[in-house]
Amino acid sequence: MEKKKLLIIGAGLSGLYSAVLLQERYEVTVLEARGRTGGRVMAMGGHDMGPSWVWGHQKNILQLIESLGLALFPQYTHGAALYDAPEGVQRFHPSSGVPSYRVKGGIVQIAAALEKRLHKAVHLNEKVLSLTESGEKIVVKTATGTYEADRVIVTLPPRLAAESLAYAPALPSALQRQLQEIPTWMGYAAKCVIEYPEAFWREEGLSGFAVSHLGPLSEIHDACTENKAALFGFVHTRANRANNEALEAQIITQLKRLYGIKAGEPSRIYLVDWKKEDCTSTPLDAMPLSAHPAYGFAATHFNDRLLFSGTESAFSEGGYLEGAVVSAVQAARSL
Ligand SMILES: Cc1cc2nc3c(=O)[nH]c(=O)nc-3n(C[C@H](O)[C@H](O)[C@H](O)COP(=O)(O)OP(=O)(O)OC[C@H]3O[C@@H](n4cnc5c(N)ncnc54)[C@H](O)[C@@H]3O)c2cc1C
Numbered sequence: 001m002e003k004k005k006l007l008i009i010g011a012g013l014s015g016l017y018s019a020v021l022l023q024e025r026y027e028v029t030v031l032e033a034r035g036r037t038g039g040r041v042m043a044m045g046g047h048d049m050g051p052s053w054v055w056g057h058q059k060n061i062l063q064l065i066e067s068l069g070l071a072l073f074p075q076y077t078h079g080a081a082l083y084d085a086p087e088g089v090q091r092f093h094p095s096s097g098v099p100s101y102r103v104k105g106g107i108v109q110i111a112a113a114l115e116k117r118l119h120k121a122v123h124l125n126e127k128v129l130s131l132t133e134s135g136e137k138i139v140v141k142t143a144t145g146t147y148e149a150d151r152v153i154v155t156l157p158p159r160l161a162a163e164s165l166a167y168a169p170a171l172p173s174a175l176q177r178q179l180q181e182i183p184t185w186m187g188y189a190a191k192c193v194i195e196y197p198e199a200f201w202r203e204e205g206l207s208g209f210a211v212s213h214l215g216p217l218s219e220i221h222d223a224c225t226e227n228k229a230a231l232f233g234f235v236h237t238r239a240n241r242a243n244n245e246a247l248e249a250q251i252i253t254q255l256k257r258l259y260g261i262k263a264g265e266p267s268r269i270y271l272v273d274w275k276k277e278d279c280t281s282t283p284l285d286a287m288p289l290s291a292h293p294a295y296g297f298a299a300t301h302f303n304d305r306l307l308f309s310g311t312e313s314a315f316s317e318g319g320y321l322e323g324a325v326v327s328a329v330q331a332a333r334s335l
Helices: 013-022 059-067 108-116 158-163 173-180 244-259 321-334
Strands: 004-009 026-031 072-074 080-085 088-092 100-103 128-134 137-142 146-149 151-154 166-168 190-196 206-212 217-222 229-235 268-273 299-301 306-308
Touching: 004 013, 004 137, 004 146, 013 026, 013 108, 013 321, 026 146, 059 108, 059 321, 080 244, 137 151, 158 173, 173 299, 190 244, 206 244, 217 244, 229 244, 244 268
Parallel strands: 004 026, 004 151, 080 206, 128 166, 151 306
Antiparallel strands: 072 100, 080 088, 128 137, 137 146, 190 229, 190 268, 206 217, 217 229, 299 306
16 A cells, blocks of 8 residues: 655654654655754764753663664763852862763764664755645645645744744644744754863863853863864853854853863864754744743644644653654654
């Protein structure tokens, strides 16, 4: 029997894993707006510019990582941490929290390994613009083409799904509002990786972890890979992000204050401002979140032929990589 056609919109972790789970039952096509897969999972120069960590209780992502033959290593936390206090930098030893783990070769390895398992390559640079119900089918238009499917899974962050896609018939106003009210996890974040010739902080008994209210980085961690020494930091919500060059200069000044003169000589700086990524964030995400939202929702349109998915839809660990995997499992079950 001929398989039904399923279109998956978005090749982030949720879209890619949904495709792997469903490709035996459906003829799956994945449409991705960017020229790369991964979505919020992204690397530059071998460094994680989106997510870095998974945690021991996140069974689904851990199982997936294992099944893909990828290896984990613990976040480097040996040594003292630093507090960037107004009266001067202070050393402290944080109480041992829940350990976090990184993926050897970077989180992008998960997306790459899933992509390899797909029967059909992801269609890149295919930004979906509109979805129209046509009898029992759904017609999906991108900037360059038209696709027809029996079922569609939209894995965009909910706000983006509500604001950047046109639906005919339109989304009921309650659903439109519901999706718009769900903040995009880390949609406000900016992450900076500062690469150095060597991990000098480790030699000085420092873990690389630092906390600051003075900025522009609010939280700094060791980000060394197998062959590169690096620190990474999240840009403080109060920092001025209008000009990357000026921001990078301020970051180096802060790192020199914290880690000393060697921090003033980075070999490379990578900065991704996720607020400016229009395939992730919407203007509604311009306000920083004060806490992790209570994610999890079930929403459909076009007589249940279109399903909204993605990490923010996950009823457990929504927002995280684990949530993206859970959302794919949820979607596969409900289809
Ligand atoms: C800076 C940062 C740090 C993070 N840190 C962590 C961490 O340490 N641990 C953790 O677990 N999680 C972390 N996260 C969250 C994690 O990245 C997400 O949970 C996960 O990647 C979401 O996957 P997703 O597939 O649901 O969504 P996305 O990755 O957002 O995928 C959606 C996809 O849809 C595509 N798309 C958008 N519009 C269109 C369109 N019109 N047509 C076609 N395609 C479109 C996008 O390009 C994207 O590929 C972090 C995120 C960021 C940004």
